[in-house]
Amino acid sequence: MNRILPAALAAVLLTLPLSFAHADTAPREPYGIALEGFAYPYPVHLLPVVNDGEQLSMAYMDVAPQQPNGRTVVLLHGRNFPSSYWAPVIKMLSEAGFRVVVPDQIGFGKSSKPQGELHFDNLARNTISLLDHLKIDKAEIVAHSLGGMLGVRIARAYPDRLAHLVLTAPIGLEDYRLYVPPTPTEKMIETEDKLTADGYRKQLQTNYAIKLPAEAITPFIDARFNIKGSPDYPRWLRAFVSSGQMIYREPVAHEIPLIATPTLFIMGADDHNAPGRPLAPEALRAKMGQNAELAKALAAKMPNARAEVIPDTGHLVFLEAPEKYRELVLSFLGR
Numbered sequence: 001m002n003r004i005l006p007a008a009l010a011a012v013l014l015t016l017p018l019s020f021a022h023a024d025t026a027p028r029e030p031y032g033i034a035l036e037g038f039a040y041p042y043p044v045h046l047l048p049v050v051n052d053g054e055q056l057s058m059a060y061m062d063v064a065p066q067q068p069n070g071r072t073v074v075l076l077h078g079r080n081f082p083s084s085y086w087a088p089v090i091k092m093l094s095e096a097g098f099r100v101v102v103p104d105q106i107g108f109g110k111s112s113k114p115q116g117e118l119h120f121d122n123l124a125r126n127t128i129s130l131l132d133h134l135k136i137d138k139a140e141i142v143a144h145s146l147g148g149m150l151g152v153r154i155a156r157a158y159p160d161r162l163a164h165l166v167l168t169a170p171i172g173l174e175d176y177r178l179y180v181p182p183t184p185t186e187k188m189i190e191t192e193d194k195l196t197a198d199g200y201r202k203q204l205q206t207n208y209a210i211k212l213p214a215e216a217i218t219p220f221i222d223a224r225f226n227i228k229g230s231p232d233y234p235r236w237l238r239a240f241v242s243s244g245q246m247i248y249r250e251p252v253a254h255e256i257p258l259i260a261t262p263t264l265f266i267m268g269a270d271d272h273n274a275p276g277r278p279l280a281p282e283a284l285r286a287k288m289g290q291n292a293e294l295a296k297a298l299a300a301k302m303p304n305a306r307a308e309v310i311p312d313t314g315h316l317v318f319l320e321a322p323e324k325y326r327e328l329v330l331s332f333l334g335r
Contacts, residue, residue, distance in 0.1 A: 030229025033236035041087040059110035060103040069097030078145025082109040113239040120153040142166040152252040165263045173294035175251040180276035209270040209314030257301035265295035268313035
């Protein structure tokens with residue numbers, strides 16, 4: 001924490017909903033499972049999409065800069081975070097002249113929670129459909145965590161639609177099936193349903209090595225646990241578990257070396273997040289989550305990539321080291 005400028009941290013906290021003042025044990029006012037009642041920093045629009053025959057709505061923010069540079073950045077969120085957490089990065093990019101498009105993927109945030117399973121190919125098609133709807137031929141993609149896996153799939157399937165790819169603390173740099181045995185969906189639902197708000201806070205702090213004050217993490221707790229009062233909560237829970245199965249069943253690590261798009265990995269040195277690690281045999285757990293080293297090794301195999309590792313930083317790189325993140329991203333996109 002002593003590395004984060006007070007002004008920068010204050011700016012981050014100001015972008016988060018006022019619900020961060022709530023204690024984890026306080027009574028929770030229910031949100032809807034599309035995060036009705038949870039504030040986003042910019043107006044939210046909806047795009048109709050069809051996935052596997054199901055009519056759904058994809059939520060997104062579309063932020064225009066005051067002095068456009070003619071380029072667009074698409075921000076791809078992680079699994080445990082609503083896209084509102086991109087607020088400081090939206091501001092940073094907008095001030096630099098970029099139009100910033102920030103979708104909630106289907107199954108997340110303010111988008112529909114489908115009855116069917118989630119798949120990266122569908123999420124990639126949805127994202128390209130959004131670009132088509134907004135008449136954006138080519139964009140920069142800046143992705144975080146699970147969004148990094150999606151960014152890889154988009155770069156492989158639609159390389160002509162990307163100018164640059166920034167992978168911010170991505171997961172999926174290894175094939176988790178090599179370590180973790182498969183887990184039935186119903187068992188995962190039972191486990192996730194038993195998780196408490198305090199337990200989830202500890203999980204985030206432990207898995208993500210977060211270097212932020214406790215109150216800055218509270219909006220993520222609220223975004224997950226205030227929906228438990230919704231009558232549609234079981235639908236949300238199944239979609240959330242489906243996203244975990246998607247991470248496990250649809251690895252992208254083997255595709256990353258094939259990406260020709262200019263790519264920048266931005267890694268937190270202390271980020272050892274590895275989905276499913278607690279389920280792996282004890283002898284294999286220590287081998288998982290060596291993310292900074294994995295990023296450097298993968299970048300070396302790619303035709304046009306490099307990895308930057310930020311010391312004393314965890315999984316939420318752009319919130320924990322905002323000035324360094326700004327320097328790296330704007331310099332890279334300016335190439």
